[in-house]
Amino acid sequence: MEAITSRENAKIKYACRLREEEKLRAADGLFFAEGPKLCLELARGCELRTLYATAAALARTPALSRFADRTVEVAPHVAEKLAGTRSSQDVFGIFVQPVTDADALLGTARRVLALEGVQDPGNVGTLLRSAAAFGFDAVLLGPGCAAPFAPKTLRASMGAAGRLPFAAVRDLPAALTALRSRGVVCLAAALYHSEPLDTAPRAYPGGLCVVIGSEGRGLTDPTVAACDRAVRIPMTDLVESLNAGVAGSVLLWHFRGV
Incomplete structure (x- = not known):
């Protein structure tokens, strides 16, 4: 040796x-x-x-x-x-680094996590780990996201980055449109013009994409517009918001496929 x-x-x-x-x-x-x-x-x-x-x-x-x-x-x-x-x-x-073709992922994945502007590596790693735990089979990383193979992201994901196929996309709204074209329902996590999570259907036979933005800015308007509907997590008035890792994990658990 x-x-x-x-x-x-x-x-x-x-x-x-x-x-x-x-x-x-x-x-x-x-x-x-x-x-x-x-x-x-x-x-x-x-x-x-x-x-x-x-x-x-x-x-x-x-x-x-x-x-x-x-x-x-x-x-x-x-x-x-x-x-x-x-x-x-x-x-x-x-x-x-494993390589996944973005077009192939958009054409085959049925349970997808999509992230936009989630800059904190701890949040990205947490979301990758939650996606793997709750039966999601692919991840889309839009602009502004922390790198999945950065050391801090890897530690937070505890290896999930190596087990879930993911692809970086420059135009997230276009990617969501491609998913919707084959029957995958896209749900945006948004505070405004959204419905409470517990009123949204839980079953999506054609596939589901959960779309999460950063805690500070949330999702961009074009990305929300590219989704089928928007949902929010009901909360008390004691807190204004949850960070992306926590909020996204709640949504992924709610729509779990395990």
């Missing part, structure tokens, strides 16, 4: 750049993940290119042994450099 003891090793420097730079992740089609549990989860749906781990971490997690042919042992001080968190988990993976 290859071993690295220098923090200045070229492979370690590249892994750190991959952790920090979205442009590099997009250009190379790779992403960086930290932690034994997250790496094992991601390996169920994504190709693992290289696993970096300390000897102690490998001993603590025998399940990692199945990646022995792709494992590079690193010294503890090298693991500290690789860590994107204050306390290193001593296991790091470089994975190949």
Whole structure:
């Protein structure tokens, strides 16, 4: 097994750049993940290119042994450099980003989560995890959304980004129109000109797309107009709104397909 003891090793420097730079992740089609549990989860749906781990971490997690042919042992001080968190988990993976054709997704997906302007990686990760938990089979990412394979998003999604097909679309209203053209009902989460969630039908035989915007701005008018109807979550007057991760998860649970 290859071993690295220098923090200045070229492979370690590249892994750190991959952790920090979205442009590099997009250009190379790779992403960086930290932690034994997250790496094992991601390996169920994504190709693992290289696993970096300390000897102690490998001993603590025998399940990692199945990646022995792709494992590079690193010294503890090298693991500290690789860590994107204050306390290193001593296991790091470089994975190949799965690629989904947007046209194919729009032509086949039946239970879809669509996001617009959800910039917080924690919210995007939470929504990906909820979509996987509640039986949705695809995700559309409109303009302004946090990258699904950024480290913070990955941690919040706990590997769901590797199990759900998703596609980034520049024109979300056009994508919603394409879904509606084949019978998928699109529901916008909106505070105004909307109906209470508990009055909306729960069953959609032709398919369903739940559309979520950011907490601060919500959905744009063109996106709301591209949907079949708008729904809101009934709440008390004690709070003005829920963040996108919470609100979206409530909607995904309400329209669950499990």
